[in-house]
Amino acid sequence: MADKNAYIEKAKAQIDQWNAEIDKMKAKVAEAEADSKIEYQKQLDEARKQRDEAEVKLKEMRDAGDHAWDDMKAGFDKAWDSMSDAFNNAMSRFK
Numbered sequence: 001m002a003d004k005n006a007y008i009e010k011a012k013a014q015i016d017q018w019n020a021e022i023d024k025m026k027a028k029v030a031e032a033e034a035d036s037k038i039e040y041q042k043q044l045d046e047a048r049k050q051r052d053e054a055e056v057k058l059k060e061m062r063d064a065g066d067h068a069w070d071d072m073k074a075g076f077d078k079a080w081d082s083m084s085d086a087f088n089n090a091m092s093r094f095k
Contacts, residue, residue: 004061004069007061007073008062011054011080015058018050022051025044029041039093043090043093044090047090050087054083057080057083
């Protein structure tokens with residue numbers, strides 16, 4: 001159970017970091033010129049989508065019973081890696 005809690009806390013910390021990055025992106029969108037603003041908004045929307053999907057997965061992990069934890073963790077790891085890559089890809093276009 002401690003492993004599950006530590007894993008959930010690590011995922012929550014990553015989502016918190018993504019939220020901070022999204023806040024920075026919102027500020028850039030607000031300051032951008034009209035042409036750039038459209039592209040920045042697309043990237044911001046994509047980052048939010050990935051963050052929202054991660055929050056859903058995190059809730060599923062929290063709600064999972066101990067008996068399902070091992071099976072869920074393997075699936076979550078794969079989904080998390082995909083979401084992380086997509087989020088980082090959206091963020092890299094912002095810089």
